[in-house]
Amino acid sequence: MLLRLAYRNIWRNKRRTAITLMSVFFAVILSTLMMSMKEGMYARMMDSMIGAYSGFVQVQSAEYLPDRSLDDALMMSDGIDSSIMSTRHVTGWVPRIESFALAASDETTKGAMVVGIDPVAEKDHTDMAARVSDGAYLEPDDKAVLLGSGLAKKLGLAVGDTIVLIGMGYQGSTATGKYPVKGLVKFGSPELSKQLVILPLKEAQWFFGAEGMCTNIVVLMDNSDRSTKIVSDLSGSLPTGLVAHDWEVLMPDLKHMIETDRKEGYVFMFILYMVISFGIFGTMLMMLAERMHEFGVLVAVGMKRWRLAAVFWLEVVMLALLGSILGMIGALPVVSWFYYFPITFGEGEEFTKMFEEYGMEPVMQSTVDIGVFATQALVVAAITSVIALYPMMRLLRMKAIVAMRS
Amino acid sequence: MTNYVIETKSLTKTYEGIVPVYAVRGADVTIEDNEFTAIIGPSGSGKTTLLNMIGGLDRPTSGSVKVNGHELTGKTDSELIDFRLKHIGFVFQSYNLIPVLTAKENTEFIMLLQKIPKAQRDARVEQLLGEVGLADKMDKRPTELSGGQQQRVAVARALASKPDFVLADEPTANLDSASASNLLDIMARLNKEEGITFIFSTHDQRVIDRARRVITLEDGVVVRDERR
Ligand SMILES: Nc1ncnc2c1ncn2[C@@H]1O[C@H](COP(=O)(O)OP(=O)(O)OP(=O)(O)O)[C@@H](O)[C@H]1O
Ligand SMILES: [Mg+2]
Numbered sequence: 001m002l003l004r005l006a007y008r009n010i011w012r013n014k015r016r017t018a019i020t021l022m023s024v025f026f027a028v029i030l031s032t033l034m035m036s037m038k039e040g041m042y043a044r045m046m047d048s049m050i051g052a053y054s055g056f057v058q059v060q061s062a063e064y065l066p067d068r069s070l071d072d073a074l075m076m077s078d079g080i081d082s083s084i085m086s087t088r089h090v091t092g093w094v095p096r097i098e099s100f101a102l103a104a105s106d107e108t109t110k111g112a113m114v115v116g117i118d119p120v121a122e123k124d125h126t127d128m129a130a131r132v133s134d135g136a137y138l139e140p141d142d143k144a145v146l147l148g149s150g151l152a153k154k155l156g157l158a159v160g161d162t163i164v165l166i167g168m169g170y171q172g173s174t175a176t177g178k179y180p181v182k183g184l185v186k187f188g189s190p191e192l193s194k195q196l197v198i199l200p201l202k203e204a205q206w207f208f209g210a211e212g213m214c215t216n217i218v219v220l221m222d223n224s225d226r227s228t229k230i231v232s233d234l235s236g237s238l239p240t241g242l243v244a245h246d247w248e249v250l251m252p253d254l255k256h257m258i259e260t261d262r263k264e265g266y267v268f269m270f271i272l273y274m275v276i277s278f279g280i281f282g283t284m285l286m287m288l289a290e291r292m293h294e295f296g297v298l299v300a301v302g303m304k305r306w307r308l309a310a311v312f313w314l315e316v317v318m319l320a321l322l323g324s325i326l327g328m329i330g331a332l333p334v335v336s337w338f339y340y341f342p343i344t345f346g347e348g349e350e351f352t353k354m355f356e357e358y359g360m361e362p363v364m365q366s367t368v369d370i371g372v373f374a375t376q377a378l379v380v381a382a383i384t385s386v387i388a389l390y391p392m393m394r395l396l397r398m399k400a401i402v403a404m405r406s
Numbered sequence: 407m408t409n410y411v412i413e414t415k416s417l418t419k420t421y422e423g424i425v426p427v428y429a430v431r432g433a434d435v436t437i438e439d440n441e442f443t444a445i446i447g448p449s450g451s452g453k454t455t456l457l458n459m460i461g462g463l464d465r466p467t468s469g470s471v472k473v474n475g476h477e478l479t480g481k482t483d484s485e486l487i488d489f490r491l492k493h494i495g496f497v498f499q500s501y502n503l504i505p506v507l508t509a510k511e512n513t514e515f516i517m518l519l520q521k522i523p524k525a526q527r528d529a530r531v532e533q534l535l536g537e538v539g540l541a542d543k544m545d546k547r548p549t550e551l552s553g554g555q556q557q558r559v560a561v562a563r564a565l566a567s568k569p570d571f572v573l574a575d576e577p578t579a580n581l582d583s584a585s586a587s588n589l590l591d592i593m594a595r596l597n598k599e600e601g602i603t604f605i606f607s608t609h610d611q612r613v614i615d616r617a618r619r620v621i622t623l624e625d626g627v628v629v630r631d632e633r634r
Contacts (some may be wrong), residue, residue, distance in 0.1 A: 001511075001518050008506035293501055300463055300498070301563070302491025303519055304484065399483075401463045404498070 002307065006314040009287075010322075020283045021323040027276045028327025028376045029334060031269045035375065036335045036366040038265045040342075042258045043367055046224075048188030049254060050247045052127070053196075055218035056227040058250055059084065059093075059234065062243045064215060070099045070170050073213040074242060083237040084219055089226040092125040094118055095214040097204050101167025101175065103197055105155040112151060113195040114165060116204020125220045128185070128198075135159035135183030138200050144182035150193035152184050159183060165197065169209035177207045188361045219244070269379070277383050281390075284316055288391045289406075295395065296403025309392040313385070320384035324377045331373070338366040410472070411571050411603055412437035412460055417469035419455050419626075429455040431626040432469070437571070437605060442597045444614050445607040447623035453607035454575055456623065460605070461494050461573045462486040474570050491519055495564030495572035497606075500580045502560035503548040509535060509559045510544040516566040534562040538592050554585025558592060565596070571603035578613055590616050 010017055050056055059080065063072040074080075076095065084093050095118055103112035119138040122128040129137045138146060145163060147155075157163060161181050169175035179199070187193040205211050221230055227246040234244035248255045295308055342365030345351040352362040414435045421427040430452040437443060445453050458464035459471055462478045463486075471478045473493055481489060490496070503512045510531050517527045535541055538558035540551075548556050557577055564572045574593075578586035590613055596602045606613075614620060622630035 001515070005504070005506065012506060294504060297498065297502060298504070299487060300461075300490065301496050301516060302487055302567070303515075304487055307519075401458055 002311050003314065006311050006318060009291075009311075009315050010319055013287075013290075016283055016286065017319065020280060020319055021326065023276055023279045024320055024323025024380060025327040025330060027272055028324045028380065029331045031272055032328065032331035032373060032376050033334055033338070033366070034268065035265055035372045036331075036369065037338065037364055038261060039369055039372055040339070040366040041364060042262070044188070044361060044363065044365060045254065045258070046247070048361055049192070049251065051224070052131075052187055052189065053192055054247065054250055055220065056224045056247045057219040057221065057230050057234070057244055059217040059219060059238060059242055059244050060215065062241055065245070065249070068098075068215070070097075070168070070208055070210060070215065073097065073170065073210055073215045074217075075213055077239065079239040080217065080242065083234065083239065084217070086237065087219075087230055087233045089221045089223065089230060090219055091222055092121070092220045094121045094125055094218045094220070095201060096216050096218060097201065097208060097210065097213065098215045099167060099175075099208060101165045101197070103151065103155060104164040104166070105157050105161065107156045108154070110151065110154050111195070112165070112197045114167065114197045114199065114204065114207070116199045116201040116207075118201045126218075131185040131187065132183045133186040135181070137183060138198070140200050140202065142182060142200050143179060143203050144199075145179045146183045146185045146196075146198040147181050148193040148196035149184045149186050150190060151195060151197065152181070154194060157181055163197070165207070167208075169207070170213070171209075173209040175207050175209065177203075190355075190361065273379060273383055276380075277387050280316070280320060280384055281387050283319075284388065284391055287315070288312070288394065292398075292403045292406040295398065296400045296406070299398065300400040300404065305396050305398065309395040312395060313388045313392055316384050316388040316391075317381060320380050321377065324380040328373045328376060331376075332368075335366045335368055338364070339368050342366075409439075409475070410436045411439050411441075411474060412605070413472045414456075414460065415470045417456070417459060417471060418467045419452070419459060419464070420467045428626050430459070430466075430623075433623075433626070433628055435460075435621065435628065437603065439603055440597070440601045441603050441605070441619055442594065442617055443605050443619040443621060444617035445605065445621045445623060446609070446614055449609075451623040452626040453623055455626075457573050457575050457605070457607055461496060462490050491516070491567060493570045495567065495569035497557065497560045497564050497572065497574035497577045499576045500553070500556075502563070503556055505548050508545045508547055509540055509551065509555075509562075512548070512559055513562045513566050516563055520567055530566060531562075534565055535559070537596065538562045539588075552585065554581050554588060557581060557585070557589050561589070561592060561596075565602065571605060574604065574606035576607055576609065578608065578610055583612065586610060587612060 061072050061074040084090055097116040099114060101112055101114045102109050117128065119140050132146065133149060138144065147157060152158065159181055163179055163181055165177045167175045185198065199207065205213060219230065221227065231244045231246045238244060298308055299305055342363050345355065345362035355362040412435065414433055417430055417433040419430040421429055433456060445456065447453055455464065459466050466479060507515065513531045513534055514527050517530065535544055538561055540555060540558055543551060543555060578589055581589065593604055594616055597604055608614060619633045621628055
């Protein structure tokens with residue numbers, strides 16, 4: 001009966017209810033879309049930087065961070081393989097040796113990240129081979145490179161051309177080499193695309209003068225949500241001197257950026273909902289004032305004030321939840337649209353530059369994530385419950401005859 | 407010793423202000439079971455104030471109110487709400503009913519608050535609305551009823567909880583004379599046939615004529631008390 005009473009009261013003033021519903025409706029759509037776009041962007045960023053290259057967990061020598069110096073590389077051993085492979089949720093691992101070097105063509109010289117990979121292991125566990133957009137993938141014994149397509153463009157190199165690498169090897173030795181470009185690789189992340197020079201592991205170790213060594217080992221897993229667990233498991237089983245890090249440690253900037261941006265999103269969402277709550281608050285005060293007499297009669301004939309307050313609370317929360325459920329239903333097609341048809345900014349556009357400055361692909365794609373939707377409903381429910389406290393307090397203290405005079 | 411349904415002693419209500427208003431001054435009123443009593447007096451004589459104190463809606467400045475032996479003055483607000491629900495039926499001047507509920511639901515409401523089982527509620531609502539002549543209007547909302555019909559629903563609601571007595575402050579004030587006399591007929595019949603005690607205030611001479619006892623207030627003092 002109380003529920004029925006609350007429900008009918010909502011529809012008493014249809015116009016006002018409609019206006020309140022609409023405001024919640026649009027706020028929820030707007031805020032859902034914004035959060036979905038943001039989360040979509042983070043997912044893409046994580047995917048293009050972490051998923052495509054660095055991995056969610058890496059094993060390194062304990063000294064490697066923060067300098068990332070070749071001198072702190074680790075020596076490969078059987079113990080590493082057994083400790084990694086005996087960890088739950090791990091599906092494999094790939095060794096890498098990385099260091100900065102200068103890359104030169106006939107025309108120009110650019111800074112580059114030279115990385116040695118195990119072509120067979122990468123083919124098994126990562127999509128490196130699939131990223132080759134031009135030319136061919138590496139064989140283990142090749143003395144040739146794959147170039148990030150962005151770097152190739154900057155250097156003016158194509159498949160078949162020759163690249164010269166000059167850098168610093170292990171313990172201060174000089175590293176120089178001259179290699180044919182065997183293929184070009186495409187990365188979503190412009191940062192990777194403009195920097196990577198990929199050699200077969202053996203050749204890279206030779207180039208850096210670091211036989212049998214790696215700077216890091218990328219640990220692959222069945223589900224990236226397990227990375228924290230894997231890191232903690234590994235820390236118990238790895239040979240001494242080695243540590244495991246998850247992506248948040250490996251890429252603090254990315255983590256920081258996502259967190260900051262997410263906070264900005266929350267602030268915006270908060271402001272948006274504050275505005276909406278004032279609207280709901282106004283509606284609520286009107287509902288209260290209009291019905292004071294009626295409430296007075298109810299208490300006069302014996303209705304407990306807390307029950308009355310409960311009915312009123314139900315009304316407000318039902319109204320707000322109805323609005324937010326409608327909003328979520330309305331947001332679904334909008335958010336899905338931007339999932340299936342992401343916005344891609346073209347070459348040279350203002351937005352493209354902005355995105356690339358942050359090392360991101362110039363693509364905006366939303367996620368369709370239950371969590372984002374549910375957050376809206378929770379936020380709306382929480383806000384309205386809180387703002388409904390004020391009229392509830394008034395109802396709890398009201399005097400029947402005073403109320404009936406209004 | 408008589409058992410009074412209502413017994414007030416030196417009941418006083420003073421509204422403080424720049425000039426204090428002595429709304430009720432030392433009223434000693436006793437009401438017995440099965441009375442049909444009108445409280446009359448000029449406007450501002452304190453009828454509403456007296457009824458509100460008797461009904462536990464307002465607190466006296468001094469004096470006491472006993473309903474079936476229960477002293478009301480010492481009770482807390484929420485005890486009074488409970489007491490009203492169990493012991494007193496109310497009919498107000500107008501806008502008695504909840505607009506979003508039907509006649510049936512309005513009548514049922516009190517019993518719902520008393521947690522009376524559904525089957526019992528349904529039977530009683532049917533009986534009460536029948537007694538006030540609205541058996542065919544059970545599912546109408548207040549806006550679909552005339553003023554007189556609304557007041558009859560209010561009477562049905564007041565009786566729903568089987569109260570010790572029914573208080574009605576100017577129940578006919580907003581009714582035309584036909585509806586007023588119809589409402590009075592119903593109240594008088596309920597009084598006679600079911601022994602329900604009614605105390606009502608009124609200005610209307612035709613209503614006064616129907617009362618079996620008339621208490622007259624002037625300036626907050628009982629100046630006359632006739633039985634007939
Ligand atoms: N809340 C209040 N504050 C101050 N004075 C009040 C209040 N309620 C009533 N009064 C005063 O108390 C006196 C008695 O009022 P009351 O309403 O009891 O009279 P009444 O006999 O019911 O009048 P009416 O026939 O007009 O309904 C009046 O002088 C009135 O102005
Ligand atoms: Mg009055």
